[in-house]
Amino acid sequence: MTVLNFFTDPALIFLRHAIIAGVLSSILFGILGAIVTVRRISGLAGAISHAVLGGIGLSMFFASKGKLLFLTPVTGAVLFALIAGIVIGVVSRKAKQREDTVINAIWAIGMSIGVLFLAKTPGYVDPMSYLFGNILLISESDLILLAILDVIVIFLSWRFYPQIVASSFDEEFARVRGVNTDLIFFVILGITAISVVLLQTVVGIVMIIAMLTLPSGSASYIARSLAAMILLGILFSLAFIMAGIFASWQTDTPAGAMTVVIAGGFFLLFSVAKNIFNRLRKFL
Template sequence: MFEILHFTVFQNALFAAILVSIACGIIGTLIMINRLFSMAGGITHGAFGGIGIAFYFSLPILLSTSIFTLILAFIVAFLVKHYEHRSDSIIAVIWAFGMAIGIILIDLSPSYNTDLMAYLFGNILAVENQDLFLMGLVDGVVIALMFLFYRQFEAISFDNEFAKVRGINTSFFHYLLIALMAFCIVISIRLVGLILVMALLSIPSFIAENFSKKLGFIMILASFLSMIFCLGGLLLSYYFDLSSGACIIIVACFGFLINLGVKIICKRQGRK
């Protein structure tokens, strides 16, 4: 087993799994508490437009996708905030727009190649040094902001009206969370692909919430669980020569089912 650690490709994959898990654990928890999964889903699939732009104009894919996803995220956040009663329709339109733009530009792209599949379904073994740099940068920003503004994020997550009364600029922190969500989605693409990102953001935080109601502890536990799922999926994909992104999510879903089964058993035991 340990001989695979000598390969640079596997070392990069290992570091990527740890770095992305930290970001997904923290941001996924905030997304869950603020009930932003539908918005996150729309932004995730809309990010495909950034990949299409990168292919068509021969730009660095992660840079192009990051900028496009950030702009798209702010547009979605603004429209949803001002047309809350039609938020589901807005998210659906943005989702479709991003996917359509991406497909059209890739069809027109002279540089189209099979690497596209790695961005749709993930390929953790394709992680390069520049990817690790971006992941580390996003992690550093996320952790720093959580240390600086933990109380503010906690306040807007559990009681937005009370946060306003306390003088917290709720709009600023809402948009800041949306920006962090966008970057978290982008760095997760290499691991599990656009199609499966939502599972990596939601499953660890869902399980972690069962063990505590404290925001900080949920973030830490969700990050730890995400690491377990990523590393487990990585080993599974390596030994059975399977898609890494799908293996990571299968392991996460298995963890979800175990957690759900334990909850059901404990609930029935409590009734007796």
């Protein structure tokens, strides 16, 4: 296969789409992953991403009955993601206790609603395809939406970088300095919710949380600023996704799962290496 061949051969269109999707989603994984990791709200992101299945299941069930046709799987997913995001956000801001219980409840309930509705949908849809996604089946309109979201996220994180860093590091101090920390928190949750809906087509619901935490976790071992962590997170995500697509192509296995295995393995290797390095440094 020559390079030109790769870009023009209509038979390879799904592979081209997969690679573009990999690039576009890496940007989101890098930026949102770093912010979610340093703010320690990956549990919140996980709950939102799993609640999305409820929206997908609900919309597919009603579509099969010929009712609520305006509710496509994507709009259903967006609806559930935003509701989950708002509920989780309010709970985590207001509740003094049992915050994690509520978040875990939303995680489980959203997912269960999805499984129940999908089970009752005629022609039974396999929830697996939503849980683990398929980057090789991504459509052109998905790519356009991903690109738009990338532009928005890049702009916001560039424009409000000092406020994001300060409020993630010490929220109370940022508030004393006049930063609207609640607004930042809810915008981050909202963007995470919408990203989750778009990204579940790339790696699937279950894998989103892995790709939001593992590349930026690896990056945090060597980064000296949030910006460096974001850039490294983007590069790592890109490398993991490309390696995942290639490996799944070679072995005829699901690309999403392959990507997460590679990302997870790399993260664990990095953790061990960092640990050894720290011990050596103390020793010397």
